[in-house]
Amino acid sequence: MSRNKTAGYKGPYGYQKRREGDGRSCVRYKCGLTNTIQDVLRQRPGWMEVKDDGEWDFNWCDVGWLRENFDHSYMEEHVRICHFRNHYELTRKNLMVKNLKRYRKTLEREAGRIEASKCDFFPRTFELPSEYHLFVEEFKRSPGSTWIMKPVARSQGKGIFLFQKLKDIMDWKKVTPCDKQTHTDTEQRDETQVESYVAQRYIENPYLISGRKFDLRVYVLVTSYIPLKAWLYRDGFARFSSTRFSLTSIDDQYVHLTNVAVQKTAPDYDPEKGCKWQMQQLRRYLTARHGTETIEALFKDVDNIFVRSLQSVQKVIINDKHCFELYGYDILLDQDLKPWLIEVNASPSLTASSQEDYEMKCCLLEDTLHIVDMEGRLTGREKRVGGYDLMWNDGPVYREDVNLETLGSACFTANTHLGCVNDRKKQLRQLLKPFPGKKRI
């Protein structure tokens, strides 16, 4: 869909409204990225790339393109784009915290303390410079605590540092004005002229495996905010820091930051080592160590994080039926097996770090496209598509079928399978009709 132009697919079927079962046999796509998604789109039967200003039905764009073009584009009903206009309400660290705090307050008012406490999955966070005084108060209340400073709009671990003394940020405040000029992220033009940071209470007791800290990367696909419809992918991974955890060297960012991008620059990084575990591996490890019930409870808490974080921005995000978004959630576990939300990424890295990683991301993206369903092969009533399980559909989704008979029973399990077996090929074979014009293999 090019700027200021209407577009519609007028093919052999004439003007086509998107109807159930009557999808497109030829999808024109635009792709702003040059990694795994390119391969996936190219290999999809019936999908053709359009260049430059050509009309498109599907756009996998980066957030920069979105910011510049979204408001000036008219999209036909069938057209799909991979971001929500103001996704940053969830993915910018300061806005995410602001929305969560507000949502929590609302919950407390409407449903009480206990319900609100279910939102206590993010560490104490303050936006700087606006909340500086509140931050100082909290800081002084917990002497000896460690805090982490993160720029709101940067990714891949850039600009992050740890501190334990207020003096450390005094120094930083003096230094930062010069650094601002080198910062090229133009996203902040939308919000404020001064680069914002958040100061967050550092989790000092992370769960360690063999002395190493790790965080979890989980994929959540949202196809609508109102009503909220979200899918959870079974695969994901745990990213390990390449060095052993210790609080004595908070300057060593390689210890604390588990981002693969940061780890890659560490002096002893060995690409042959691979610092990721598949989610299944992690889940099995934790189950072997702590038992099935404990870990099932843990993953239930993790589900809770996804749902509540999405609910907290439900009213703020501009809902648009053209939009879907694949989020990369970063979760950290502490030694009490409590999961913490670190951040949400609107553009999770799709570059592959290994053959295995490549295959996982291909499958993730293929299934994402299956759910977006340009081809109109789904009924809309599916609870599972490939490696995705429907987690929330304007309400919790359960594995069991909820009907009059089962309504009485107290036991419903959530329809999520994070870290469980992903037999997606088999499931897809049973679920999907072949692509239009293609015979079933």
Next chain:
Amino acid sequence: MMDEGTELSLTIAQIVQRLKATHLHSQIERQAKECLHRPEIQLESLKEDVRNFLKASGWERKLQNAVYRELHVQPLPSHPAAPPEHAKEPLAYMRKAQVNWEKRILKSLNSMCTELGVPLARKRPAVEQKELTNKWNEMGTDEPDLSRFRPVYAPKDFLEVLISLRNPNHDSSEEASAKSHWGLIQVPLHDRDIPQMREAYSELSLTTGQLGIDDHTHVPPDLFESEHTGIGKKVVNEQDSAAAQQYSRQGCPTGLRADLWALILNSTNEPEDVMHYEQLKAGVIHHDLLVDNLIYKDVKLTASNDDYYFVFEDFLYQVLLCFSRDTAVLEHFSYNSATPPKSYIQGKVGVEEFAVVYPPNGVIPFHGFSMYVAPLCFLYNEPSKLYSVFREMYVRYFFRLHSVSSSTSGIVSLCLQFERLLQTHLPQLFYHLREIGAQPLRIAFKWMVRAFSGYLSTDQLLLLWDRILGYDSLEIVAVLAAAVFAFRAENLMEVTSLTSAEVSVPFTEATGRPRRPFNSEGHAPHSDLPVRHCHLRT
């Protein structure tokens, strides 16, 4: 042959003798003394009452488990006139081959020692001791220069030894025919065929539920999984070794496996076990051994490069360095065909009073040795517990995979079993592979030597080891190796060389075993293990 009655009494006597020396014995004694104060103990029925008390308080069960453990590590009963080496290995030609092999290894070790000017052992200076103590939990961060050290041998070298084994009493002058053995192992050992194994492994039949198969997501749990897990919980509560072993035949649930294996192996984590471990650790701190470098190198080359096990690098050092110094391991040489290498104090070669077993536990690590420990890190993260489990697994099973013996769980039998299964059930495939110079054993040997560690994904490996423990035998490893070939038979029929055959077997793709990562230019993973680095200097 002794009659059964004498055999039994002898066994009982041996076990009683062994248990008398243990901590368990003194504990039970103390318990028996202390319980005398209890109201239910009556003088008239003293013996009965004390017995009942010990039963009710779980001490009898502990004793049962200890006896059960002793039965596992008992040397085979033999004729009273038989010399002790028969308990190690009854066949003379096998003993001879093992002795020759050991001579080669030791020669290699000694010449490495001389060449590099590194002593076999040296006391660490105080500064170094302190440093090591501080670094104990992160020895992996150390990057010592190991380029001069070479693994003493690799499985490949050992395979050549097995291939050259011949029974001097066996007349192999017959013409080669369809009846003759096509494989590389040319010794006439007896093994079981499929019908016999079906009987022996009846719990693995198609009609019996298995974890790893019948607990898949699409199978409703109440068909098998829930009940099996429930039984598992009961077994753990009862703390019954024998029951745990039987149970393990159908697989252990992930959440219970650690406890079940510890039960089967009777691996406790009592204060005395922890203390023993701490003593070993102290040994590591005080003395540096040449084999330590071999261990470091092995861990760096294998486990640290593994996508699943790199995380556990530090644990591996903590276990293996202590293992080298554990003289308790020497006990198992009474039923191991191998003999611990002896080293002599300088200048006193040949003089027995100056002989020292080297390394202290008598086990020289080879390339890939650390992979015996790596999967266990998945289950245990307390070093002393991990150590205890590993050591028991080594003295029951793993040692058989790298010594020349006629044992049914020994590597020679496994290789022969593998080849026979292939020849009997996949003759066309075997013939084809032979013709293209790709003897199947050359591919499968490394899997079997490691009991598939590093070749199967962890969850599958643990399911395999469940059955090794359950059946108290490594036989299943040979069957799995043959099954892999059967599974890939179609692909393998197409290959035209040994290298392409290696690639056709599934350990690089479909079964989920991860490959090493590729770099951003998309180059293929690094070349195979640097086996070329290790050669035996004869």
